[in-house]
Amino acid sequence: xxxxxxxxxxxxxxxxxxxxxxxxxxxxxxxxxxxxxxxxxxxxxxxxxxxxxxxxxxxxxxxxxxxxxxxxxxxxxxxxxxxxxxxxxxxxxxxxxxxxxxxxxxxxxxxxxxxxxxxxxxxxxxxxxxxxxxxxxxxxxxxxxxxxxxxxxxxxxxxxxxxxxxxxxxxxxxxxxx
Ligand code: SF4
Numbered sequence: 168x169x170x171x172x173x174x175x176x177x178x179x180x181x182x183x184x185x186x187x188x189x190x191x192x193x194x195x196x197x198x199x200x201x202x203x204x205x206x207x208x209x210x211x212x213x214x215x216x217x218x219x220x221x222x223x224x225x226x227x228x229x230x231x232x233x234x235x236x237x238x239x240x241x242x243x244x245x246x247x248x249x250x251x252x253x254x255x256x257x258x259x260x261x262x263x264x265x266x267x268x269x270x271x272x273x274x275x276x277x278x279x280x281x282x283x284x285x286x287x288x289x290x291x292x293x294x295x296x297x298x299x300x301x302x303x304x305x306x307x308x309x310x311x312x313x314x315x316x317x318x319x320x321x322x323x324x325x326x327x328x329x330x331x332x333x334x335x336x337x338x339x340x341x342x343x344x345x
Contacts, residue, residue: 181238219309232275233340239334263280282306
């Protein structure tokens, strides 16, 4: 579809078609975890709570899409190494955004990712509007989506490892334009 799946697979990503995810019944727990701010991204960008909107607004956004694809790659690295983790996250973000760019001429598209939007060096949040709304990536957990459940439904194992990390994004696609 639009060539993006082949392109991602050429870049060593697994691409799995999934049902469009919904906000989980556990979403308030996920938001409480966001508020603990262990990732230090809470309240720093438009892709994380509270900038990403309420859970009701996130649910409404999800309902506007008709197809979804889970994009995942296992990176062999030390998860405690900040530089290596940044490189892996940038790789996932860049490839997911390129996939969205391939879809956009034909259908609405949105990418959700691991953590908040890191497209700009410093986000305009909260003082100004997003500079690049088409490139904005919102947080999967900020949307209240249960990743463990989503992995299970996609037939994948969700595991934490000492020497590797599996990062993923969700590419949401709207109805094809006529
Ligand atoms: S694209 Fe830039 S301004 Fe917009 S949410 Fe992402 S980091 Fe912030």
